[in-house]
Amino acid sequence: MYDVIVVGAGPSGLNAALILGRALRRVLLVDSGEPRNARAHAMNGFLSRDGIDPAEFRRIAREDLAKYETVTVRDVAVASVSAGEESASVVLADGTTEQARSVLLTVGRRDRLPEVDGVAELWGQGVYGCPYCHGFEVRGQKLAVLGAETSAAHLAVQLTRYSSDVVLFTDGTPDFDEEAAAALKVCEVEVRTEPVEQVTGADGHLTGVRIGGETIARDAMFVKTPLDAHGELAEALGCELMDDGSVRIDEHGHTSVDLIYAAGEAARLPNWPSPWIHAITSAALGAMVALSIDHDLIVADVRSKFGM
Incomplete structure (x- = not known):
């Protein structure tokens, strides 16, 4: 025994x-x-x-x-x-x-990953869940956050410590509270509410986020899963x-x-x-x-x- x-x-x-x-x-x-x-x-x-x-x-x-x-x-x-x-x-x-x-x-x-084309394929290789784990390596780059909840807004605000270029993609109508919305504005986080069609990548690296027929160039994405x-x-x-x-x-x-x-x-x-x-x-x-x-x-x- x-x-x-x-x-x-x-x-x-x-x-x-x-x-x-x-x-x-x-x-x-x-x-x-x-x-x-x-x-x-x-x-x-x-x-x-x-x-x-x-x-x-x-x-x-x-x-x-x-x-x-x-x-x-x-x-x-x-x-x-x-x-x-x-x-x-x-x-x-x-x-x-x-x-x-x-x-x-x-x-x-x-x-539990969001059901957005490209997220699962790039998970851990351009799409991440934790700034403490991967934020330092992508500092100064074009960053994206995917999510419509208050937690996603908080994540986007946190990432402004790593980059001055952070875009929050809500994939529809956002559902964050007034305080989170105000923080996004103060920290100059761009918010895009159009449906996300695809997260694009090449050679195991994220390259952009496709919305409304256009691709917004991004180097890394964070998701509050x-x-x-x-x-x-x-x-x-x-x-x-x-x-x-x-x-x-x-x-x-x-x-x-x-x-x-x-x-x-x-x-x-x-x-x-x-x-x-x-x-x-x-x-x-x-x-x-x-x-x-x-x-x-x-x-x-x-x-x-x-x-x-």
Whole structure:
């Protein structure tokens, strides 16, 4: 039996496995091989790894884990998880079942892209979701924002720190509030309300936005995408979910189901305004929850020895 099965090998799961391996815990780290940043050329804002290719980051992380003999990594999806009084069962997609004293869900999120021609094709390669992740690289360039909501207006205003040439394409009637509209005006963001026909690109780079038969030259686009949590396993377990689909956790990473913990992008404390969706914050949360899991296992072992 494993001490911990970690579901998901993104930054959060990898860092959790590292901490638990250093604590001499028997760990099984399983991953379906569908990272959210798979199409991105670089992962930025991660100390000592700024600008690294996401695939290279994962390779180095797994290399780090290889020296810990108690950590096993398997590239296989999880079919289901069930929790009992003293152990949990994890059924893998290859038909095998593994047992553990606890399970850590670091299942991440998926971006729900707008259904505009060209956006999906250029996602991560000219169309981005986060200025902190990709804004620095396109500073001073012709920038576009796609969206009609107040959040899109806020994003456009934020991007004026990176460029004096920002155009907000609402793809129809805008739906932002008066304060957002005033901020757009003050920051001199051009607003185009015509239907967006296509986001154009060449050689993996964005070149423009086509509206009304004309193409407005742009070098990069940012989209405030809804983020859907991969919450199927947690929901099937009966874990309490929040309105945005996040797995509700306490300050130690406990979910509402005994033996089940959660960390990373898909986990959230009730008092957080939003999930920790950046790679480095997800990694930090993975480490924090791993420490809590090890503490809980120590307490359980001591109580068992004393018959408590």
